[in-house]
Amino acid sequence: MLALGIALALGNLLSFSALLVSGADISSATAAPSASTVTTCGAHPTSASKAPAGAAVVDLTNSTTGAFSSLTAGLASLPSDSSCQTIFIMPGTYVEQVTVNRPGQTVIIGYTTEDPGRGYSGNQVTVSYSRGLSVSPLPAGHSDSETAVISTASSNIAFYNVDFINTDNLNGTIANYVTLAGSTYGNHIGFYGCSLIGWQDTLLTGSTNGYQYYESCYIEGAIDFIWGYSAAYFKGCTIAAKRKSSCITAHSRKDATGIGVYVFDQCLVTAAAGYASTLKSGVYLGRPYSAYAKVVYKNSYLDSIIQPIGWKNWSATDPRIDHITFAEFNNAGPGDWQNNAAARRSFGHATLLTSDDYPLSAVMDSTSWIDSTYSNSISVPAGLSALQTRDPSSTNLSDLSFPMVSTAGSSEADSTVPADGDYIVSKSPIKGKTVYSSFTEVIAAIQSISSKQVVTVFIYPGVYQEQIVFNRSGTTVFRGYSEDPSNYAQNQVILQNSHGVDTQADQSNSDSATLYSRAQYLQLYNINLNNIFGQAHNYASLGFASGHNGYTSFYGCQITGNQDTFDLNKGTSVFATNTLVQGSIDFIWGAGSAYFLNSTLVPNTNGGSIAAMKRASSTDPAGLVFDQCTVSSAQNVGAGSIYLGRPYNNYSRVVYINTYLDNSISPAGWSVWSKTNPQIDGVLFGEYHNRGPGATTSKRATFSQQLSDADAVQFQLANFFANQGTSWINMTYVKTTPFSVGSI
Structure with a gap:
């Protein structure tokens, strides 16, 4: 249909045709499927939480x-x-x-x-x-x-x-x-x-x-x-x-x-x-x-x-x-x-x-x-404006009431209902509750709250098409609705953006991030951060960026993008457990400190590196630790085509510990920055008790090393974050014990 010819001057959302499945094209899994339901093909499905027989x-x-x-x-x-x-x-x-x-x-x-x-x-x-x-x-x-x-x-x-x-x-x-x-x-x-x-x-x-x-x-x-x-x-x-x-x-x-x-x-x-x-x-x-x-x-x-x-x-x-x-x-x-x-x-x-x-x-x-x-x-939807109340038999959120759930102490919060005092984000109105329809709205509401107060935001299911810069002092918790918080594949809250930044231009890659956190203390639970901009050459498309010396922790999340998916600016500290990160080129990178525990790394393009880190000096605490993680490349990625990392500068520090490396990992394991500028003086690229077809060390790059027990001690969680401490990590949600030397 021919267009109206009227100029549109709204927003500045850049997009690019994307051929890859976000988090997808991972090889078929080995876990047993859920029990199927019996539904005659073409009849009304009896359930949509289990596959019908024969589907x-x-x-x-x-x-x-x-x-x-x-x-x-x-x-x-x-x-x-x-x-x-x-x-x-x-x-x-x-x-x-x-x-x-x-x-x-x-x-x-x-x-x-x-x-x-x-x-x-x-x-x-x-x-x-x-x-x-x-x-x-x-x-x-x-x-x-x-x-x-x-x-x-x-x-x-x-x-x-x-x-x-x-x-x-x-x-x-x-x-x-x-x-x-x-x-x-x-x-x-x-x-x-x-x-x-x-x-x-x-x-x-x-x-x-x-x-x-x-x-x-x-x-x-x-x-x-x-x-x-x-x-x-x-x-x-x-x-x-x-x-x-x-x-x-x-x-x-x-x-x-x-x-x-x-x-x-x-x-x-x-x-x-x-x-x-x-x-x-x-x-x-x-x-x-x-x-x-x-x-x-x-x-x-x-x-x-x-x-x-x-x-x-x-x-x-x-x-x-x-x-x-x-x-x-x-x-x-x-x-x-x-x-x-x-x-x-x-x-x-x-x-x-x-x-x-x-x-x-x-x-x-x-x-x-x-x-x-x-x-x-059916009745007219209450929809976006809370105009009517659904039929009492409906499952619209406006008809639900919520029990008070305490998050005090060491017990896990209920991941299906907000606790008393939580701020609520929902695409539908909720009877008797103040509801914000977007991340943007709720952030505006909590921005000025005293930094002495812990603020929790509970988000109901939906795809929220937003690009967020978040800057708040104090501790902020974003908790996504989940019926199985231990399984990030079941997440129902998606924060999504389609924006890329030309890496050859005078721009900050962080400007493309779906979530750019400049908050002091931020915790995210069961939320997916997607950047679906695509794979334009020399364009960064970040799912997450951290800055302003902040502390961020992820529990059961997914962060997907392509080039530079996950950005750690200098002075920032990140902890992630049971979390998936997907990307193409240098998709976990920067100059901060990050510890990934029992998480999944998904390279989605041949020839890329997972990590690209830098430090100001050999004593700088910045670096990356992957502890008990899994490298599971996208289905289109060829064997031996992915590098564990390359040096963003001469003091780069990245280690993989007790991690499964699939066959996408190059026999060399590690790459120079470039042929003309290798940047390998003073790097620490280490491996310790890894396993899988990509863990064979006989052809590893000469500037990498297999860590001894003495070498590995510095990467134990408490030692790695010795300067920052670990009190900002919610250990109640850490179900995997971080490695300790001698226990592997």
């Missing part, structure tokens, strides 16, 4: 035997026949473009502990990709749909509890630039409890003779972000706009006999988080992509963002209004017809219906293919 499983961690590392690979494994097949996706963020195209029925289920398809707020599976296309003009041989994160090219497909996000131009920096989350062709396509997020043209309903159904979904965009030709019914969905003077829908039919129509039933039409203040009375319900466009809003809540006139011509010179059907029935809210009757009538081509002329049965060719398990119990 192909997709898992980006090494925890499921026989699983595929990407959704694309899982789909490719299905037979190209008329059989019904199911894909079950384990938690995580999968960075890929996916197309579903097979003759038989296909069901794709994303892991959630909530009732499958009942809502999106508890989703734990995200498929994201960064791809856009300039349409001013549209290049020959190209189409909008090539940018889509998820595409359907066949019929009879159902999706449950998967978030699809196109991260390119997510805040509209580039004008006339389409970024689709979904391109749906084919017939009988259903989405249940899913999210589709983009900027321009988020969701394309492409088939002129296809029927589609969306229930309890979240759809976010800015310009004509639901558009196309199909007959699509949206029930109980949240429609979230991001740009003033733009339209939600742009529908088209060839003529009056076309089946196409959009019906929004019991939906919430509102602003996306962070956009409400800029959209008041500024968003249109739709405009006609052709003169036979047909769009109906009924039984829905239209927020104050809706322009009083409601609807809009295609353009001043090409109105396309001769045969349109724009209708409303029984809506509520400040943006509905009744509250703006004079303005609505002034448009002259919209109708206020006196009866429901568009029930589901009249819009669809049949309803037998639709999963109607929850359809009769």
Whole structure:
């Protein structure tokens, strides 16, 4: 669809097409899978926390035997026949473009502990990709749909509890630039409890003779972000706009006999988080992509963002209004017809219906293919603005109450409910609680609290698209909701950003970090920090950076990026246990001190080094210790292609102790900085009692060493942090005993 040609001046989010799966492409694991559930293929899933019997499983961690590392690979494994097949996706963020195209029925289920398809707020599976296309003009041989994160090219497909996000131009920096989350062709396509997020043209309903159904979904965009030709019914969905003077829908039919129509039933039409203040009375319900466009809003809540006139011509010179059907029935809210009757009538081509002329049965060719398990119990979502309370039988967070949980003493805090006094971040309102919708909002609220007070922030599940710089004195705890805090693969809180920094320019790499901590004491529990910018040459894309001489500790987290994923600025101290770090080039680096215990390191590109550290002198306490860790490279990484580290300067200090090194590790183990500038004088690159195919030492670089007991003593936890102490580490959550010389 051609763009509006209006310049967009919002944000400064840079994006790049990413081909790698975040944390994915790790070789198939050896752990036994969870017990499967018995669900007839095509029937409503009885559970989305266990794979149905016979399903192909997709898992980006090494925890499921026989699983595929990407959704694309899982789909490719299905037979190209008329059989019904199911894909079950384990938690995580999968960075890929996916197309579903097979003759038989296909069901794709994303892991959630909530009732499958009942809502999106508890989703734990995200498929994201960064791809856009300039349409001013549209290049020959190209189409909008090539940018889509998820595409359907066949019929009879159902999706449950998967978030699809196109991260390119997510805040509209580039004008006339389409970024689709979904391109749906084919017939009988259903989405249940899913999210589709983009900027321009988020969701394309492409088939002129296809029927589609969306229930309890979240759809976010800015310009004509639901558009196309199909007959699509949206029930109980949240429609979230991001740009003033733009339209939600742009529908088209060839003529009056076309089946196409959009019906929004019991939906919430509102602003996306962070956009409400800029959209008041500024968003249109739709405009006609052709003169036979047909769009109906009924039984829905239209927020104050809706322009009083409601609807809009295609353009001043090409109105396309001769045969349109724009209708409303029984809506509520400040943006509905009744509250703006004079303005609505002034448009002259919209109708206020006196009866429901568009029930589901009249819009669809049949309803037998639709999963109607929850359809009769749906009410308008409370959504982003806390406008209504859900039905008492729903699992919306607004209906839950929380017991008081003490975090005092040495016991672990409850990871599924906030303790009394915690600050709460949630994408949905919670009855009787003050809730912040984003990390940004809650940080603003706690910033000025006395440094003598420990502040805990509890975050409910969701993908939070933010880039954070955090600077607070005192101790701050960020605790992500988790039903299994000992397993980072089950994390449900994702802080995600798509930003890169040109390493050849005069910029700080830390400026790309998803979280840049300049806090004094920061603890993070069960939170994923993702930077999905991609692998542009000479671009850093950090998941985390530390600065300002701060102390940071990670417990059950994931930090993913590519070049320079994890940055330790001079004077900083980091402790991480049971945590995954993924990247490509020098992905743990800097001039600070870090101790990784029982953690997983995932190199995702051939030829890179895991570590690149520097110190001011041979007595500087900076360095890296990897104790009882696992190096588990991405599936695309070749044997012998990864280095344990290279020296960022001549005093670099990195050691691996009792760590499993897979076959991706080069026989040399360690690399010089460069051929012309090796920087190996005074380095300490050490290994102590490692194991695995990459631990063979016969061909190790001459500037590395195998540590003796006497050499290794300095790297015991208390000795390594002798200057800093260890009181800032929460040992209650340290389940692996740090090594001691003589005990291995």
